[in-house]
Amino acid sequence: NAGVMQNPRHLVRRRGQEARLRCSPMKGHSHVYWYRQLPEEGLKFMVYLQKENIIDESGMPKERFSAEFPKEGPSILRIQQVVRGDSAAYFCASSQSPGQTYEQYFGPGTRLTVT
Amino acid sequence: GQQVMQIPQYQHVQEGEDFTTYCNSSTTLSNIQWYKQRPGGHPVFLIQLVKSGEVKKQKRLTFQFGEAKKNSSLHITATQTTDVGTYFCAGYGGSQGNLIFGKGTKLSVKP
Numbered sequence: 001n002a003g004v005m006q007n008p009r010h011l012v013r014r015r016g017q018e019a020r021l022r023c024s025p026m027k028g029h030s031h032v033y034w035y036r037q038l039p040e041e042g043l044k045f046m047v048y049l050q051k052e053n054i055i056d057e058s059g060m061p062k063e064r065f066s067a068e069f070p071k072e073g074p075s076i077l078r079i080q081q082v083v084r085g086d087s088a089a090y091f092c093a094s095s096q097s098p099g100q101t102y103e104q105y106f107g108p109g110t111r112l113t114v115t
Numbered sequence: 116g117q118q119v120m121q122i123p124q125y126q127h128v129q130e131g132e133d134f135t136t137y138c139n140s141s142t143t144l145s146n147i148q149w150y151k152q153r154p155g156g157h158p159v160f161l162i163q164l165v166k167s168g169e170v171k172k173q174k175r176l177t178f179q180f181g182e183a184k185k186n187s188s189l190h191i192t193a194t195q196t197t198d199v200g201t202y203f204c205a206g207y208g209g210s211q212g213n214l215i216f217g218k219g220t221k222l223s224v225k226p
Contacts, residue, residue: 035216042216042217042218043203044216045214048213056213058213091158093158103148104148104160104214105160106157106158107157108157
């Protein structure tokens with residue numbers, strides 16, 4: 001019974017490159033959430049997706065960031081032209097129903113370092 | 116927008132002492148969830164509170180939801196070194212599935 005999978009676990013990118021973060025939800029879960037966590041900070045909501053739909057992207061920066069959750073395959077968080085300020089831990093979580101009612105199961109995170 | 120605040124930000128205790136973290140929301144919550152994140156790890160769900168005035172216990176952990184559903188607390192009795200980590204509360208943010216997390220309380224326990 002695999003939990004939420006994220007890869008890569010660590011990602012190093014130079015300024016200006018693209019970062020692609022992948023998340024496979026728990027089996028049977030169709031709701032995926034992405035969060036960003038800076039060192040010593042809390043979790044900042046970025047985006048909530050269901051299969052093929054973005055439900056809430058109110059926490060996503062307007063530029064350079066995008067997310068998708070295709071019918072087949074993992075959810076992808078894409079950061080274009082990364083800057084040093086993008087360095088953070090990015091966590092994906094999934095739930096079987098909207099997170100308001102059910103707990104969210106978090107993946108191990110991707111630690112992004114921009115050099 | 117809705118805000119969820121937690122205090123204290125840090126708490127250092129001697130093993131065996133009690134610990135409490137408090138969570139306050141700027142608006143009424145439909146429910147509140149608590150998560151624990153070990154150093155270097157990821158958040159792990161602990162519990163959800165839904166009813167006004169609800170109290171739930173998990174061994175040495177006691178969770179409370181305020182009568183007005185705007186505040187909550189987590190109390191740990193007789194802390195152990197395994198309790199080390201950051202405890203987050205999270206409330207429903209008004210749009211479907213958008214949990215608002217507090218900044219967390221980082222607990223360290225001295226043996």
